[in-house]
Amino acid sequence: MQTHSPELLERMDAYWRAANYLSVGQIYLFDNPLLRRPLELTDVKRRLLGHWGTTPGQNFIYVHLNRVIKRDGLNIIFIAGPGHGGPAVIANTYLEGSYSEIYPDISQDEAGMQKLFLQFSFPGGIPSHASPETPGSIHEGGELGYSLSHAFGAVFDNPDLITACVIGDGEAETGPLATAWHSNKFLNPVTDGAVLPILHLNGYKIASPTLLARISREELHSLFEGYGWQPYFVEGDEPAFMHAAMATALDSVIAKIKEIQQKARFDGITVRPRWPMIVLISPKGWTGPKVVDGVQIEGTSRAHQVPLSDPASHAGQLGLLEQWLKSYRAHELFDDDGRLIPELAELAPTGQYRMGSNPHANGGALLRDLKLPDFLDYGEAVVKPGIRGIGDTLVLGPFLRDVANLNILQRNFRVFGPDETLSNRLGALFEVTDRQWQLPIEASDQWLALDGRVMDSMLSEHQCEGWLEGYLLTGRHGLFNCYEAFIHIIDAMFNQHAKWLKVSASLPWRHKIASLNYLLASHVWRQDHNGFSHQDPGFIDHVVNKKASVVRVYLPPDANCLLSVMDHCLRSRHYVNVVIAGKHPSPQWLTIDSAAKHCGAGIGIWRWAGSEQALNDVDATVPDVVMACCGDVPTLETLAAVSILREKLPKLKIRVINIVDLMKLQPDSEHPHGLSDAQFDALFTRDQPVIFAFHGYPALIHRLTYRRHNHRNMHVHGYKEEGTITTAFDMTVLNQLDRFHLTMDVVDRLPYSSEEGNTLKAELLEKLLEHKAYIEKNGLDMPEIQDWRWPD
Incomplete structure (x- = not known):
């Protein structure tokens, strides 16, 4: 002794x-x-x-x-x-x-x-x-x-x-x-x-x-x-x-x-x-x-x-x-x-050996930029809007793989998640690294090693979140991938980290750290076999309660937009970035270059999708209806509704707006990404009906836009706590986010098209009955739903 x-x-x-x-x-x-x-x-x-x-x-x-x-x-x-x-x-x-x-x-x-x-x-x-x-x-x-x-x-x-x-x-x-x-x-x-x-x-x-x-x-x-x-x-x-x-x-x-x-x-x-x-x-x-x-x-x-x-x-x-x-x-x-x-x-x-002066407790002082590949090299080829993609996160996987590989020697990037890396279609990571694991490894195990860059072998959202926070606070970079419904498990941990970021940003001696990046997949609209327990998009609502200087929410509509958004998030500092993306095969809308431009703006009119007919200046057009969408499935259903409207009501002037950066909806006085009233009005008009298809709970859109001139004409479709084990399209039907309900809502807002509109509504109601009978008999969505493509 x-x-x-x-x-x-x-x-x-x-x-x-x-x-x-x-x-x-x-x-x-x-x-x-x-x-x-x-x-x-x-x-x-x-x-x-x-x-x-x-x-x-x-x-x-x-x-x-x-x-x-x-x-x-x-x-x-x-x-x-x-x-x-x-x-x-x-x-x-x-x-x-x-x-x-x-x-x-x-x-x-x-x-x-x-x-x-x-x-x-x-x-x-x-x-x-x-x-x-x-x-x-x-x-x-x-x-x-x-x-x-x-x-x-x-x-x-x-x-x-x-x-x-x-x-x-x-x-x-x-x-x-x-x-x-x-x-x-x-x-x-x-x-x-x-x-x-x-x-x-x-x-x-x-x-x-x-x-x-x-x-x-x-x-x-x-x-x-x-x-x-x-x-x-x-x-x-x-x-x-x-x-x-x-x-x-x-x-x-x-x-x-x-x-x-x-x-x-x-x-x-x-x-x-x-x-x-x-x-x-x-x-x-x-x-x-x-x-x-x-x-x-x-x-x-x-x-x-x-x-x-x-x-x-x-x-x-x-x-x-x-x-x-x-x-x-x-x-x-x-x-x-x-x-x-x-x-x-x-x-x-003395000096940095004092625990109050140790640079690891002021991690931004040690932070080094990530080495990032050019995300433009990973884009899906989109020869025309609506081509079938392999799954947005599956496209993202190789980009993250190469981020991990480029930074292996620096040892300053890890991916965290509760045993969901493969499930969320990010398996490309395992081409260059393994899961870190110190317990015995059996012959049937995959991708377990003493030294890995993926931390997903513990089924605890709390631990993955805590590990990542500690990793970021001491000067490194990371990503948390998780099922959307179960990210709520760490609501309180997110609260504390967001508050830490808010306070530390006001302290000149605290250096900015890398952003806390969430990738939420397996989201509410694609829970074909999991059911009601796996459906909750409310983390978005929870996040936007926090200080605008700290939080960002992105809902890319396709894989190329997801690549652009993730590149931005990994470069950012001192934010909480929430990115919501699908993992199932889905339509792709924008080329990689168009996606980069669209995501840079955060919001925009998709003129190729709408049917506005300008007299002189395109920007001076006043549409009959604005079809807004935010999220991958809402974008799909909105464009499917637009295709119906353009076919059945060809004189209708339709404007299609897609939102990637949710905080664009807030006034610029409330959020640094927000639009001015003039910018908002130029997009959404001051008095025309807006049919808004949203990934999450509809009330959030009303909350973000309640001070806008045209809020009274904002009609939001989103998740309404409906749906269980059912088909992907039926989830949208049960929550009235589907193309048929969106189309009927347009008709209801345009009484001057009553004769044509009533005929169309009757057809769509028949389609809904046909849909219900079909899925109950076959267990699959109707071929016209599964095989739908954006018309040439």
Whole structure:
């Protein structure tokens, strides 16, 4: 057992006390930051906000990580998983100097300390989490469950990085975190870094005990061994003992990580290792008030937030607060100017070795552009509109294959997804790479390897999302492909990432990262065998709730447009891009050059499809009806409806508008991609009927266009929660998105064509009855539906 000098451990304890003092000060102090005079009520914030319970344990961990970083020159970032752990990370980055370098007004003296305290959970200040404003943070911790998956994402393709991930025992009860322990089955010790999970077992969550704290130590040990970890336990409450025990455990853990990597990288040992982890068992609210008003605080859930919750109204609490602050003996830790004394300051690493200054926690600083092939080389040949394609994502696959191949040496691009890469027709990727996998491989397995660029061998949307977020936040690029209906599983994770992007974009010191790109296939309109459970296009609605500066939504109508959109998304920075595309054979409308132009505009009139008859200037034409479409199936059904109208009502002036970039519909005052009112009116007119076929829920189009002049004439067809196991065309019929319903809606909006229109409606109603009878007898769509082509 390695021993550490008592003098070193005593200095580490003093550093820990300094971090604890700063943490308590952030929660409580309005003034008198170093207690130069007796504490008064006017020195205490009127609103006491923050979370103390997890903080001293995280401070304890941070100072011990500092020791091994400085001793071994380690490259470590810190993830604070427990909710509201901000005081600890802020205190420690302030002590090491990272905070003041980024925020010079928060100086390392008494005046800066005063500002540090005042800004915390205070109007105009900073949150109580390890938010984007906090140096060294890539994980806010406000919503629990994602810290460990973020930690693994951060070390994929980062062979020199160790991510120390503190996991609260309350957080450990969430589904995503419980599943994330399996991430060790995907970590390649040759090409990836290491994750050091530190389970902070302090016994309680907000108001009740935690499960992992109440099971036996034997069961807890077996649980983590079963997950494939080697747990090291550090347990107690006496500081001197705990410092010695933690130092010893951390030395063993770091030595084990180095041993695993050495054997894999230089000795060629490929057997999956048992990675080490630490279980730190300490009282909740450690070193805080033990008893208040006769009630136990330390070591109970009452220490979770603010242990002394109302000094103004409860006699004696002000005195207890003063005793608590003085117990850290700040006069021994800070000099007369309020600076940390040199013998303690030297315990922190320097430069980029400080966890608050590690460039991996500001990933945009490390970001390199992807090497991208020319997407124009991958387009489908479209000799005329409507030719049959092989499937849009199947066309995209070779482009992504070559993106992966071009960036293999840089190791900065991966594709993530919950076992759906093949299902979503992206199998071309496996021509150049495999799935990363560290478990045994059997002869019948396909595309599994120790070192792959595809991360889809875990059936958990949470893990794929968390891995990708960690990968992006540390300066790399990626793509998440998923079934459209089940991307909802990570709604909350998307929320947190979008909020992170929004806040970090306002911080000049935070560099922009690569965009979070979603490719949603197996979408609502093609669920022939899956049925109702697999039908939900509502992720779009969820996404557009977020800040316009962050979100983008694209619905390419064919494969060539998908190629153009994906090229754009992979080049973009600091957005969330949602791309929805089909994987089944479908019509192709635009040549690759036309697709690039159309997608660049995001919206446009397809004059070849419409029947506007200009008198002099094409742009001056006023159509009788506007047929708008957004999405691959809505585009197909719209053009099929237009073909019926052009045949049956040849005098009708029809304008066809296709929308690729959904946010074009918003006013330019609301979204940077939005159209001005004049531009919108030029497309959709100010007073003519608009029959709008939309991929998702109709209400979203009304929401995006409600301020437009012609909104009253906007008639939207989309998903109406109808349909189960049925044919592809019948899905559109059940939701009235099909060509027949679209055509009848046009007729209903044009009463002056009543005689011809009524005849046409009668024919179409007959067609709908014929369709229903046919599919119920044959199980297939009618030949005229399956074989329909855009007329020459």
